[in-house]
Amino acid sequence: MSGSKRLPAALEERRRIALRDLEELAEQVLNGELDEETAGRLRAGYEAELAAVDEAAAAEPVSAATKTETGAETAAEPAEGRSSNRIVVGALALVGVLTVVILFAAQVFRSDPEPSPQTPTDVASIDGSSAEEMEAIVAAHPESAAMRLALADRYFEEGDYASAIDHYLQVTNLELTLDEESRTLGRIGWMAYSTGQVESAVQFINNSLEINPDYYEGKLFLGMVSLYGLEDPAAALPLLEEVNALPGLGDQLRVEVEAALADARAGVESP
Amino acid sequence: MTALAGYFGIVLAMASAFVLALLGLRGMHHPHRVSRRHLELAVFGLMAGGGLAFLALELGLLADDFSVAYIADHSATTTPFVYKLATGWAALEGSIVLWGLVLVVFTLTVYLRSRRDKEINPLWVGALGIMGLITLYFFGLMATIANPFQVCVEAASIGCLETSNVPWATAMAPLEGPGPNPLLQNHPLMAVHPPLLYIGYVGMTVPFAFAISALIRGESGAGWLRQTRSWTLVAWSFLTAGIVIGGLWSYEVLGWGGYWAWDPVENASFMPWLVATAFIHSSVVQQRRGMLQAWNFILVIATFSLTILGTFLTRSGIIASVHSFTQSPIGPALLWFLMVILVGSLSLFATRIHLVASSPRLTSLASREGVFLLNNLLLTVFAFIVLIGTLYPMFAEAVSGSQLGVGRPFFDRLAIPISFALLLAMGLGPITPFRQARGSVVWERIRNPLRVALAAGAGAVLFGNRDGYLVLGVVAGTFVISVILRQLWVTASRAAAKQGTPVWRSFWRTMRSDPGYWGGQLSHIGVALLAMGIAISANQGADTQLVLEPGQTAQFAGHEITYLEDFERDEVNRLVLGARVEVTHSGNTVVLEPRLNRYARSSQPVATPSVDTSLRGDFYLSLTGIGGGRISLDVFWFPFIWLIWVGGVLAAAAGMFSLIVKKPARVATGAEEESERV
Amino acid sequence: MTEPEAATPRKRPWMWVSIVAIVFGVGAMVLVFSSRFGVDPRLVDSPLIGEPVPAIELEQLNGQGPLALTDLQGEVLVINFWASWCFPCRGEHPALTAAARDYRDQGVTIVGMIYQDQPGPVNAFLDELGRGGDNYRYLLDPNSRGAVEFGVFGVPETYFVNADGIIVGKIQGGVTAGALRSTLDQILAGELPTL
Amino acid sequence: MSESLRKILAGAVTVGLAIVVVVGIVIGDSTPQDRVQALGSSIKCPVCQGEAIADSPSETATAMMDVVAEKVEEGLSDDQVFEYFRVRYGDGILLDPRFEAKTLLLWLLPLAAVGLGVVMILRRRQAPAPTVSGEELS
Numbered sequence A: 001m002s003g004s005k006r007l008p009a010a011l012e013e014r015r016r017i018a019l020r021d022l023e024e025l026a027e028q029v030l031n032g033e034l035d036e037e038t039a040g041r042l043r044a045g046y047e048a049e050l051a052a053v054d055e056a057a058a059a060e061p062v063s064a065a066t067k068t069e070t071g072a073e074t075a076a077e078p079a080e081g082r083s084s085n086r087i088v089v090g091a092l093a094l095v096g097v098l099t100v101v102i103l104f105a106a107q108v109f110r111s112d113p114e115p116s117p118q119t120p121t122d123v124a125s126i127d128g129s130s131a132e133e134m135e136a137i138v139a140a141h142p143e144s145a146a147m148r149l150a151l152a153d154r155y156f157e158e159g160d161y162a163s164a165i166d167h168y169l170q171v172t173n174l175e176l177t178l179d180e181e182s183r184t185l186g187r188i189g190w191m192a193y194s195t196g197q198v199e200s201a202v203q204f205i206n207n208s209l210e211i212n213p214d215y216y217e218g219k220l221f222l223g224m225v226s227l228y229g230l231e232d233p234a235a236a237l238p239l240l241e242e243v244n245a246l247p248g249l250g251d252q253l254r255v256e257v258e259a260a261l262a263d264a265r266a267g268v269e270s271p
Numbered sequence B: 001m002t003a004l005a006g007y008f009g010i011v012l013a014m015a016s017a018f019v020l021a022l023l024g025l026r027g028m029h030h031p032h033r034v035s036r037r038h039l040e041l042a043v044f045g046l047m048a049g050g051g052l053a054f055l056a057l058e059l060g061l062l063a064d065d066f067s068v069a070y071i072a073d074h075s076a077t078t079t080p081f082v083y084k085l086a087t088g089w090a091a092l093e094g095s096i097v098l099w100g101l102v103l104v105v106f107t108l109t110v111y112l113r114s115r116r117d118k119e120i121n122p123l124w125v126g127a128l129g130i131m132g133l134i135t136l137y138f139f140g141l142m143a144t145i146a147n148p149f150q151v152c153v154e155a156a157s158i159g160c161l162e163t164s165n166v167p168w169a170t171a172m173a174p175l176e177g178p179g180p181n182p183l184l185q186n187h188p189l190m191a192v193h194p195p196l197l198y199i200g201y202v203g204m205t206v207p208f209a210f211a212i213s214a215l216i217r218g219e220s221g222a223g224w225l226r227q228t229r230s231w232t233l234v235a236w237s238f239l240t241a242g243i244v245i246g247g248l249w250s251y252e253v254l255g256w257g258g259y260w261a262w263d264p265v266e267n268a269s270f271m272p273w274l275v276a277t278a279f280i281h282s283s284v285v286q287q288r289r290g291m292l293q294a295w296n297f298i299l300v301i302a303t304f305s306l307t308i309l310g311t312f313l314t315r316s317g318i319i320a321s322v323h324s325f326t327q328s329p330i331g332p333a334l335l336w337f338l339m340v341i342l343v344g345s346l347s348l349f350a351t352r353i354h355l356v357a358s359s360p361r362l363t364s365l366a367s368r369e370g371v372f373l374l375n376n377l378l379l380t381v382f383a384f385i386v387l388i389g390t391l392y393p394m395f396a397e398a399v400s401g402s403q404l405g406v407g408r409p410f411f412d413r414l415a416i417p418i419s420f421a422l423l424l425a426m427g428l429g430p431i432t433p434f435r436q437a438r439g440s441v442v443w444e445r446i447r448n449p450l451r452v453a454l455a456a457g458a459g460a461v462l463f464g465n466r467d468g469y470l471v472l473g474v475v476a477g478t479f480v481i482s483v484i485l486r487q488l489w490v491t492a493s494r495a496a497a498k499q500g501t502p503v504w505r506s507f508w509r510t511m512r513s514d515p516g517y518w519g520g521q522l523s524h525i526g527v528a529l530l531a532m533g534i535a536i537s538a539n540q541g542a543d544t545q546l547v548l549e550p551g552q553t554a555q556f557a558g559h560e561i562t563y564l565e566d567f568e569r570d571e572v573n574r575l576v577l578g579a580r581v582e583v584t585h586s587g588n589t590v591v592l593e594p595r596l597n598r599y600a601r602s603s604q605p606v607a608t609p610s611v612d613t614s615l616r617g618d619f620y621l622s623l624t625g626i627g628g629g630r631i632s633l634d635v636f637w638f639p640f641i642w643l644i645w646v647g648g649v650l651a652a653a654a655g656m657f658s659l660i661v662k663k664p665a666r667v668a669t670g671a672e673e674e675s676e677r678v
Numbered sequence C: 001m002t003e004p005e006a007a008t009p010r011k012r013p014w015m016w017v018s019i020v021a022i023v024f025g026v027g028a029m030v031l032v033f034s035s036r037f038g039v040d041p042r043l044v045d046s047p048l049i050g051e052p053v054p055a056i057e058l059e060q061l062n063g064q065g066p067l068a069l070t071d072l073q074g075e076v077l078v079i080n081f082w083a084s085w086c087f088p089c090r091g092e093h094p095a096l097t098a099a100a101r102d103y104r105d106q107g108v109t110i111v112g113m114i115y116q117d118q119p120g121p122v123n124a125f126l127d128e129l130g131r132g133g134d135n136y137r138y139l140l141d142p143n144s145r146g147a148v149e150f151g152v153f154g155v156p157e158t159y160f161v162n163a164d165g166i167i168v169g170k171i172q173g174g175v176t177a178g179a180l181r182s183t184l185d186q187i188l189a190g191e192l193p194t195l
Numbered sequence D: 001m002s003e004s005l006r007k008i009l010a011g012a013v014t015v016g017l018a019i020v021v022v023v024g025i026v027i028g029d030s031t032p033q034d035r036v037q038a039l040g041s042s043i044k045c046p047v048c049q050g051e052a053i054a055d056s057p058s059e060t061a062t063a064m065m066d067v068v069a070e071k072v073e074e075g076l077s078d079d080q081v082f083e084y085f086r087v088r089y090g091d092g093i094l095l096d097p098r099f100e101a102k103t104l105l106l107w108l109l110p111l112a113a114v115g116l117g118v119v120m121i122l123r124r125r126q127a128p129a130p131t132v133s134g135e136e137l138s
Helices: A001-030 A034-060 A063-077 A082-111 A119-124 A132-142 A144-156 A161-171 A177-192 A199-212 A217-229 A234-245 A249-270 B002-028 B036-062 B070-075 B081-087 B092-114 B124-144 B188-202 B203-217 B223-253 B263-288 B293-316 B329-358 B366-398 B408-431 B437-460 B470-500 B503-513 B515-540 B640-661 C009-035 C086-102 C118-128 C145-150 C177-188 D003-026 D032-040 D057-073 D078-089 D101-124
Strands: B150-153 B161-164 B542-548 B553-556 B558-569 B576-586 B589-593 B597-600 B606-608 B610-616 B617-627 B628-641 C057-059 C066-068 C075-080 C108-115 C136-141 C159-162 C169-174
Touching: A001 A034, A001 B263, A063 D032, A082 B606, A132 A144, A144 A161, A144 A177, A161 A177, A161 B329, A177 A199, A177 A217, A177 B610, A199 A217, A217 A234, A217 A249, A234 A249, B002 B036, B002 B092, B002 B124, B036 B070, B036 B081, B036 B092, B036 B124, B070 B092, B070 B150, B081 B188, B092 B124, B092 B203, B092 B223, B092 B617, B124 B203, B124 B223, B124 B329, B188 B203, B188 B223, B188 B293, B203 B223, B203 B293, B203 B329, B223 B263, B263 B293, B263 B366, B263 C108, B293 B329, B293 B366, B293 B606, B293 C136, B366 B408, B366 C009, B408 B437, B408 B470, B408 B515, B408 C066, B437 B470, B437 D003, B470 B503, B470 B606, B470 D003, B503 B515, B515 B628, B515 B640, B542 B553, B542 B558, B553 C159, B558 B628, B576 B628, B589 B610, B589 C075, B597 B617, B606 B617, B606 C009, B610 C086, B610 C108, C057 C136, C075 C086, C075 C177, C086 C108, C086 C118, C086 C136, C086 C177, C108 C145, C118 C136, C136 C145, C145 D057, C145 D078, C169 C177, D032 D057, D057 D078
Parallel strands: C075 C108, C108 C136
Antiparallel strands: B150 B161, B542 B628, B553 B558, B558 B576, B576 B589, B576 B597, B597 B606, B610 B617, B617 B628, C057 C066, C075 C159, C159 C169
């Protein structure tokens, strides 16, 4: 971009302001806002500016040329949109390709940092819905296992075992997938342990693991119960080690598992 | 279906934005190389895409389409209609969709206006290109890390377990969602406050885009200012309204009796407001007097950057605030965007400053221009202080590792004197002549208003208000208002004398003859009222804590407070515990019902205050505890606090006044030139 | 975009200096912001570490009379602020009772400071989850004076006091059995705990 | 009434009003309750976000306000009250940062901004430049 086209516009602006200055100055004097002396000094300045602008404009040969240049380009009608055809086609193609790439890239990026969907912390992502609300839904659909189970899970994860246990017990009478059933039994077992019923806890958790041998939370429970309830660190150790080896444990859970693991190892070494 | 449609909208908008950006950047130097048809195609494609994305999200919300993870995780079948709509922008991804929509609408208006020119105007096409780039970024966010149309591929019983970015993935929709965050469905103002702020934030993109276009083209002059004036005013008005409504929400909902806490996120909306206000004033100086050209570029770059900074602070979770969303990958993305904007535009400015800097034309500091300069100094220093106060703890911790608190006392200490200085400038500026002001002229114009102001101040003192800030606030506020009213009176009566009509008939005519100036003055009246409201309610307000048993009565601030009974109510999403309290003042009795709402998973109950509003002020009850047959109450008395809301709304509305009111055609001698006289 | 002729060469050094300054300034800002990603903005260190335990006296739960923390001088104290309405407190409770049991003979006393709670729900909580032995004391803190003395930000929060009555450590959030053990072992061995 | 008498009267009224305002402000009082509130509004509520204990209805904030009132009653100075909370909660508890090494910039930067602004404005105050600056002409 050469300066030649810009200059007339700048000059135009200055001329406009100078003319307006003069006009307003007269008005101000009329209203008695300015005294004659100041006004005279200012007027001289504005008139000098106007003269300077005119002089510069006269010395600027391109100002006329600009007009013709513009005119020439307008006249060259066929040239209109020459670039934009190319831009539109090229851009659309590029965007199409990019979208596909980004979409899959995003998918790859996403799957990494998120915990695996099986971890119990994930169910807590239904944060915000109130338990009362869920209770109401459960009451309205007593036969819906999924809803009741979610509510029970939620209470369980909040540590509200008193509320959780009822729903878990009721949900065992409903139709459940194997995963759900094993989770239900395992958690009932864990709650039994937390009220001191170690034997029945072990029974429940074993049942749970029979249904779904890959249910890691059940292994964790069994490990914990073996370690602290049955005081059998040797039995606990492999279970806890197995759980600890799982990827995608929550940070908090990881800490707890490691602590228990340390306890178990200590127990095995010095019975 | 929703996901597919919505995602298609995003991609369409992205493609159009990309095309628009390329066309714009090309057209800014070679306007004849791009065709208007293609430009139109790009803008309409953008509008269609952005509109489709927003519509898909809203319709999905209304139809409870839980196959979309965003809807499954933030809405519920039981959510009331209004809050379903508001859920569209209540959470992170949705709020960006709204942002995108507003941006797209602004782009469309810019394009439609540009059609007024017979030929493609390079400045406008360049601005459209810049807007295209910015739009591309936001829709790019939606297409990648903040995708609102993720498909729910594994449902939990309530909400979604696993999501997929691929819009045609086979969905597995849950039967029910958890519903929006309880605090957000506590008050309908929450549905209004974010869109207002967004329109304000996003509207600042338009002057920014024009400024960048003018800078790239090395175009000096006030052209870009004149042409973006309406957008700047629209954005400013909405930003003002958004901030005031936000304060009102805080006052009505949070129960602490306050409306402004200098919370980082409040500050984040206040900073662009301050700089935008400075910009509106300094652009007048450039249009009238040809001064401050480079400074205007700086201000508009600062305003836009501050809106992005504000969004970044809200979205990245790096500061503790009532408003912050949780941590998300969008934080770094916004930070990079902010960096590109700052480095790009400031470097561009540095390479162009010799082309755009205007020559110094200040005749005297004692002039309208001089007061405008003072106003700009005050407003930018104010914004700078807020910026430092907000970010300093973070910077101090990053550098020294030790923690530091910067809060209300710090901000108040610096903001109060600046605000008084601003009020003074507001009182003097509009009646100070341009170029050079003689003392006698100014004195003549402020003499009587000063007396009125002093009388008001003396009145306040005689009524027993001895607090310095209160009295000064009343004096300053009354001064500003009476200066303006006097000016209106004098101008109108002069016009009336000329035309031989009664004075009262020429008030409206006078205001209409110069909507820019009088809109500004109305806005000043609004700000003065607001300032008085703050000064009075903050210094003359009182509060106390009461513990009452049923039937027990207490006295406070001339009111008699009797605790009648408690009540309990089960609502869809919460348990409401409340107290009925009878409040009697000079024979008038009302029953207020302050409440505590208990939401699951929240250890602290959320208070909903109950307010008795009268002309004298607000009597404000907030329940802090209930049980054991007793209640504990926070009781506040805020005299004249309505001045804040009335003033704020007036200030915002006045910004629109100068846009909507058209001066009569016969006066218009070169309409464009006249209308710039703010 | 070529530079317009109007740009006189003498302007250039200045221009480049400002561009470099802009890049550095913005870069510094970005660095500071980036350093904050992933940091909980609410987390704080306690300045009380190294200070003597506050001399406060509070009523014990269920009317066992007042107890001053300074009366427990010579014992290693685990001062745990908790409440029945706090979910993480439920999680850490077994670890605390276990520690009370295991470290009883080594002179460790656990003090459960009841934070903004009533005896009713507190007792229900303890009935459900167990109370720990006679070296697990529960103190009522009805107007949160104890919490203020300790500068508590939220529950659960746990302070460790060595036998000389000096606060030596603090854990914010729920304690785990492992962390509790390792901290107590270090304190009993006369070391400063590393958390 | 003569013109000059009216002027004198108007002047006297103005001065009289001004005196009332100034005297009113000067004899403005501050009760001890105000001091507790003022102190409380400079101390952050630890369990809230960005609120002062004077503003927060939470139990912790109320307890802290009680402590403030108690300390004021005991005759502690403002700094002593702040110190009391600072040693327990850390520097972050004070909303009003003290003037010290690490807050130096916090106090100096606004001053620097004002100074820079004033200098920039004063530099603009030049006689109107009727001649065109060489740059725009070149």
